[in-house]
Amino acid sequence: MTTSLQYLPGLKGAKVTLDSPPGPPFYIPPKTWQIVKLDESANVADERDIADGLGPGYVAGKFLCQPAGSDDQQKLACMRIYKQIPTTGTEFQKPKIRAAQATEPHEPLELGALKAFKE
Template sequence: MDSSIKYLTDLEGTQVKFDAVAEPPFNFPAQTSIILEKLGEDSNRLTKEDIAAELGPSDTAGKFLCQPASEEDHNRRAFLRIYQQLPIAGTETKKAAIRASQAVDSPPDNLELNAFRVFTKLDCDVVPRLLGYQQRQQDHDEGVPGGHITYILWEKIPGDSLDLTEFWRLPFADRQAIRNKFRQVYTKFMLCGYMLCMGGPSKIIYEKPSGQMHICGFKRAFPFDEPQTWGDTHYYQYGLIQRSKFPFYLEEKPPNKADWIEDVNGWIW
């Protein structure tokens, strides 16, 4: 299993066309997005032995910053994720017929798309809006002819990922205001029945001027097995409180701890 090779390269400036989706409650118009910048890629390049062990298929997932191709929406930004089946390691230069024989009959269940579809059905307003999606088969001149490609497009909401070091430098009252907002937002998020595989401050998008907050990062989002209730451990999972015995590392200059408060349960607020 090799994740060092990148496959979704040199796509800046290319257009991705989405067909209209009219399957209530999903109603997305046909649209075209232009890729502006690649933000990252995670590849899962598997060997024949991996495939035999049912670890496959090989695939990759890349995230991109986009803008609409239409001039009236030219200043808007969105994020695009591309999931694409890859050839088995060592077969990348084999004939197209050999690579085509590796195509799966149907695309694997896509966790991110499943989550976004649920959020849309439930009209969840504390996550970015799904703007469109597309699933197709690869062409003859692509890596795995007949293999799957899935495109997911969602809005880029105002704000940035919460900076944990900056957060812990704020006065106690300001930290509490952010925690209170997070509890409000995350409680609504839990009602959708989903959890993130890896929580953390990067999943909290916070716009300072307005105080608006959203939860993001659904590449590995899973439905709950049973309903969840709020607990202070959710603050901890996202870095908003610390354990007194095991404080986490804060980058750069340590903040002033004068107004840090430890409660009877050993949480630092």
């Protein structure tokens, strides 16, 4: 199920500095980017979804970025961020209840595919 609630508000115009580890499989030189456009897609989950093994709810944010403070505004990059969101119906419950929903980090399919491609 998807929702129109915003989980990643206020990021347009934000500056993000990427600094990857120096080793393989990826190395990206440190650079600061400014978010110029944001699109997010939320996949909410309720208790039944989780019991059925569908995993927790999450939001996937897609960002269009350009170099911050640069004259080269034609250069663009894309960035995606995933964030786990509370189970439906628990959004306003105590932090202790929501914290118990937290799971180990999940590797998105496209990241696994990129790693395999880089090998």
